[in-house]
Amino acid sequence: MFSVARTAFQKNSLKLFLRCQSTNALTKTQLPFTYTASGPSLIKYTTEHEWIAAHEDGTAFIGITKYAADALGDVTYVELPEAGSDIAEGDTISSIESVKSASEIYQPIAGSLTEANQNLENSPQLINEDPLGAGWIAKIKIKDAKDLENPELLSLEQYEKSLAEDNH
Amino acid sequence: MCSILSQIIRRTVSSQLISIPPRNIKLRWLHSSKVLCKITPFDIDATADLNDEFNELNSMYTSMFSKSNSNNKDVHKVKTENSLVDDINELNDELNELCSPYDTRCGSQNVPKISGDDLKTLVENSGRFIMISLSNNPYFNLALEDYIYNNSGKASSITKSDNRNSFVNSERLMFYINDKCAVIGKNQTIWKELFMKNLYDNGYQVLRRFSGGGAVIHDLGNVNYSFLTSREDFRREFFNENIVKWLREQNPKLNINLNERGDITLDGYKVSGSAFKIGRGKSYHHGTMLINSRIDKFKGLLKPDELPNVKWNCNSINSVRSEITNLPLTSTKQFIDICIDGYKTHFQDSNIPVLYCDESDTMNIEIRKVMNKLMSYEWKATTGPPFEVQINTIDTQLTLTVEKGIIIKSTIPIFIGMPFQEFSRLSKALLQTDV
Numbered sequence: 001m002f003s004v005a006r007t008a009f010q011k012n013s014l015k016l017f018l019r020c021q022s023t024n025a026l027t028k029t030q031l032p033f034t035y036t037a038s039g040p041s042l043i044k045y046t047t048e049h050e051w052i053a054a055h056e057d058g059t060a061f062i063g064i065t066k067y068a069a070d071a072l073g074d075v076t077y078v079e080l081p082e083a084g085s086d087i088a089e090g091d092t093i094s095s096i097e098s099v100k101s102a103s104e105i106y107q108p109i110a111g112s113l114t115e116a117n118q119n120l121e122n123s124p125q126l127i128n129e130d131p132l133g134a135g136w137i138a139k140i141k142i143k144d145a146k147d148l149e150n151p152e153l154l155s156l157e158q159y160e161k162s163l164a165e166d167n168h
Numbered sequence: 169m170c171s172i173l174s175q176i177i178r179r180t181v182s183s184q185l186i187s188i189p190p191r192n193i194k195l196r197w198l199h200s201s202k203v204l205c206k207i208t209p210f211d212i213d214a215t216a217d218l219n220d221e222f223n224e225l226n227s228m229y230t231s232m233f234s235k236s237n238s239n240n241k242d243v244h245k246v247k248t249e250n251s252l253v254d255d256i257n258e259l260n261d262e263l264n265e266l267c268s269p270y271d272t273r274c275g276s277q278n279v280p281k282i283s284g285d286d287l288k289t290l291v292e293n294s295g296r297f298i299m300i301s302l303s304n305n306p307y308f309n310l311a312l313e314d315y316i317y318n319n320s321g322k323a324s325s326i327t328k329s330d331n332r333n334s335f336v337n338s339e340r341l342m343f344y345i346n347d348k349c350a351v352i353g354k355n356q357t358i359w360k361e362l363f364m365k366n367l368y369d370n371g372y373q374v375l376r377r378f379s380g381g382g383a384v385i386h387d388l389g390n391v392n393y394s395f396l397t398s399r400e401d402f403r404r405e406f407f408n409e410n411i412v413k414w415l416r417e418q419n420p421k422l423n424i425n426l427n428e429r430g431d432i433t434l435d436g437y438k439v440s441g442s443a444f445k446i447g448r449g450k451s452y453h454h455g456t457m458l459i460n461s462r463i464d465k466f467k468g469l470l471k472p473d474e475l476p477n478v479k480w481n482c483n484s485i486n487s488v489r490s491e492i493t494n495l496p497l498t499s500t501k502q503f504i505d506i507c508i509d510g511y512k513t514h515f516q517d518s519n520i521p522v523l524y525c526d527e528s529d530t531m532n533i534e535i536r537k538v539m540n541k542l543m544s545y546e547w548k549a550t551t552g553p554p555f556e557v558q559i560n561t562i563d564t565q566l567t568l569t570v571e572k573g574i575i576i577k578s579t580i581p582i583f584i585g586m587p588f589q590e591f592s593r594l595s596k597a598l599l600q601t602d603v
Contacts, residue, residue, distance in 0.1 A: 048399075048448055077355045077380075077485050077553075090448075095354070097485055099404070100381035100429075101444035102354045121483060121553065 023066040025156060026053055027133025032061035042148055044108065045159035051132060052108040054148055059114070062093070062138045064105060067163055069131040072098040075124045080116040081138050087113055089147065094137050096127060109147040111140035279524045284532035287525065291316050292323035294338040296517065298508055301344035302526040304388065306351070306375055309344035311538035312525065313394050314378055316340055317445065317452055319534070320396060335449065340396040341511055343504050346386040349373040350469060353381040353443060357484040357552050359592050363602060366468050376548050379454060381443035382487030383470050389461035391500040393507060394454035402451035405430050408442060411457075414510030415495075422496070429488065432457075437493035458494045459503055466492075477601050482555035549573045549589055561599045 026033050026043055032053045033039050040053040040061075049068030054060040069075070077097040087093055087107045094105040094116075117136050120126060126135040142148070154162065281302065282290065290297060299316065301309050321335050350372050352361050358374060361383040367374055372385070386392070395407045405426065412424050412432060423435050432440040432455075442455040473489060497503050512518050541547050550573030559566045569577035570588045578584050583591055595603040 077483060079355060092447075097353075097355045097380040099444075100353070100379075100442060101404070101446055102378065102380040103446040104448065106448060124483075 023132075024051070024160060025132065026051070027130055030130065030133030030136070032063065032133060032136045035059060035061070043156065044148060044153035045156065046106070046108050046153060047162060048106055050105060050108050052148075052153070054142060054145070058142045058145065060109075060111065060140050060142050061136045062105075062108060062140060063136040064096070064127065064131050065159070066131050069128050069135070072096060072101065072103060072127075074098055075127040078120040078124045078127065078137070080118070080120060081113050083113050083115050085113050086143075087111060087140070089150075096124075105137060107140070108153060109150065110143040112143070113138055113140050115139040281524050281526050281529035284530055284535070287315075287530055288319070288532060290523070291319045291340075292321065294321055294323075294335065296337060296339050296515065296520045297341075298511070298520055298522045299340070299342040300504065300522065300524050301342070302524055304345055304347040305527055306346035306349045306373055306386065307539045307542045308527045308535070309346055309392070310351075310375060310377055310542055311535045312530070313342060313344070313452070313454065314538050315532075315535045316342065317396060317447070317450060320450055335398040338398075339401075339515070340394075341507070342394040342396075343507070344392050344394075345388055345390065345500055346392065347373070347388060349375055349386050350383060351375045351377050351386060352383045353485050353487075354378055355380060355485045355552060356383060356487070357480075357482055357555055358549055359557075359588060359603065360480050360482055360484065360555070361471055361487055363469055363471055364589075364592060365596065365602070370465070370469070372469065374548060375542055376551060377443065379443035379445040379452070380485065381441070382485065384441050384456055385461075385466045385469055386456065387461050387465070389459050389494070389500065391457050391459060391503050392454060393457065394452055396450065396452040399446060399449050399451050402444075402446060402453075404442075404444065404453065407453050408432055408440070408455065410510060410514060411440075411507065414506050417510070418506055424495075431455075431490075434493055434495055438490040439493060439495045441490075457500075457503055458492060459497050459500045460494055463492060463494065475602065477560040478603055479558040479560075480555060481557070483553045484555065545573075545589075549587075557603060559595070559599060559601055559603055561601065566599070 024045070026040070028034075028039070036055045036057070040055050042054045044052050044054075045065065046052075049065045049071075050062060051065055052060050052062050064072075075096055075098045079095040079097075081087075081093045087110065089107055089110045091107050092104045093107045093113065096103045096105060116138055117126075119134070120137065127137075129135065279302070282299075299312075301312060303309060303312075320340060321338055348371055350362050350367050352358055352375070354377060356376070358364065358376070362374060364374065393407070393411075397406075408426055408430055412426060415422055415424055424439075425433050427433050427438070431438055431442055440455050440457045442453060444453050445451065470487065470489075473486075495503070497506075508522060512520055554569065554571040556567065556569050559568075565579070566583075567577075567579045568575050568583060568588070568591070573588055575583050575586050575588055575591060592603050595601055
């Protein structure tokens with residue numbers, strides 16, 4: 001009984017902790033947000049810890065979450081995707097190296113890649129410093145806006161809830 | 169200059185880089201008089217070039233392009249020093265070839281090997297297993313590992329996060345021993361890390377793996393382990409912590425530890441190096457373990473941090489140079505057995521099947537495709553970021569910009585458009601500098 005109560009307390013405090021931190025929210029001062037004056041129309045997350053910020057004109061930015069960046073440790077190299085290619089949902093768009101690990105980054109929804117964040121070439125640490133802002137990885141043109149309604153794409157709240165479940 | 173270049177280019181066609189290792193598999197046995205040496209493999213070994221069949225030709229070009237011939241006599245020095253050590257080593261090599269723990273001539277041909285089709289079923293479905301490769305072909309072993317990684321749990325669709333439970337109790341452990349080769353990390357620049365010429369002259373294959381990290385040298389005295397688990401359960405230190413624990417249980421006197429980079433050390437010398445790959449729903453940690461490697465032969469194969477007269481401007485991953493030694497076990501088989509016992513105990517499952525595979529019995533189209541990729545010049549050499557290299561020669565400074573393996577800018581225009589691989593081969597003859 002006591003242990004059940006304690007677990008519930010731990011879970012609640014973890015949720016509270018996450019909500020207060022909410023570090024997986026998009027950085028409001030960087031391009032993925034400021035691309036349009038009003039900010040992105042939709043921000044979604046994947047269970048593989050990518051985020052996608054979609055704007056009205058069908059442009060979207062892709063990066064990895066703060067949770068993922070922290071888990072990776074110091075990023076030392078980002079393999080940048082080549083612009084101009086059509087990429088299906090789930091295809092690998094990039095790979096990030098940190099502490100001897102090569103981690104694959106996947107395309108959350110189908111689209112064509114219009115630009116890679118060239119700043120990462122010389123400053124891979126931007127992924128650690130500001131994963132949801134200056135550390136964006138790819139800019140894409142979404143193929144079909146309806147794809148954003150895919151239930152496998154999570155809201156910020158759902159994503160952080162899934163993290164809490166993984167870590168309890 | 170042009171005609172000299174074209175002459176040299178003609179005899180340095182890049183075919184060497186994509187040659188398939190000989191099928192005649194070298195066998196091994198524990199060293200009767202083990203040479204336990206602790207060296208830095210990236211020391212430049214002046215003798216490493218002596219077997220070069222092109223030495224005479226190279227030194228001819230060197231003398232044509234150098235102001236003084238005084239250095240050339242070194243090149244012609246015959247390998248007589250250390251001849252006793254060499255004799256002992258030769259003897260060891262012969263002994264090694266007599267029998268091997270996983271030796272096709274010593275009874276393991278009777279071990280049933282899994283077929284390509286059975287491997288597919290095994291890998292795609294859930295369930296733990298241990299796989300021991302009897303092949304010493306590094307291309308096959310890396311392709312097999314990649315196949316298991318890419319297809320693990322496919323049938324039970326572990327790739328969908330909702331079904332992540334299907335990966336529970338499906339960890340995979342694999343062992344393989346590669347014949348002489350240098351293996352660089354996914355995001356490295358081969359010429360920056362390796363003395364390519366010394367490697368080829370001494371019969372080493374050069375491979376780029378799919379995981380991160382730095383360059384390592386393999387031979388038949390080094391055993392590779394590879395542990396695959398779900399992305400959620402991935403923890404960098406997990407497997408090496410266990411190896412240390414299992415080895416200490418075996419021999420409490422061993423002074424083995426994990427260093428700050430998570431690598432296993434013996435008396436402070438590195439005996440093992442690790443690298444990781446993390447993808448959708450899955451991850452693996454693989455590592456090398458030096459048991460009775462001919463570490464004395466590793467000299468002059470990996471480049472040191474800095475070489476005189478050469479400056480690299482390059483974002484690729486740098487290797488962390490470390491002094492290495494062998495783990496004092498009797499054989500690679502002993503290490504594998506210790507790990508298998510400890511592994512079964514850890515998962516409290518004595519029924520984890522141990523399966524064997526080799527290149528002739530365990531092949532499928534996907535493994536072959538990955539082998540082809542690993543052998544391709546494009547994957548080995550031209551993958552990776554663009555770089556700039558500055559070379560100071562006796563009378564000039566040469567700066568080259570290289571993209572996808574091709575020199576696109578050069579302060580000496582003749583090199584523009586040349587594959588950097590070829591430039592690298594010529595550099596010693598032309599510039600007296602290994603680039």
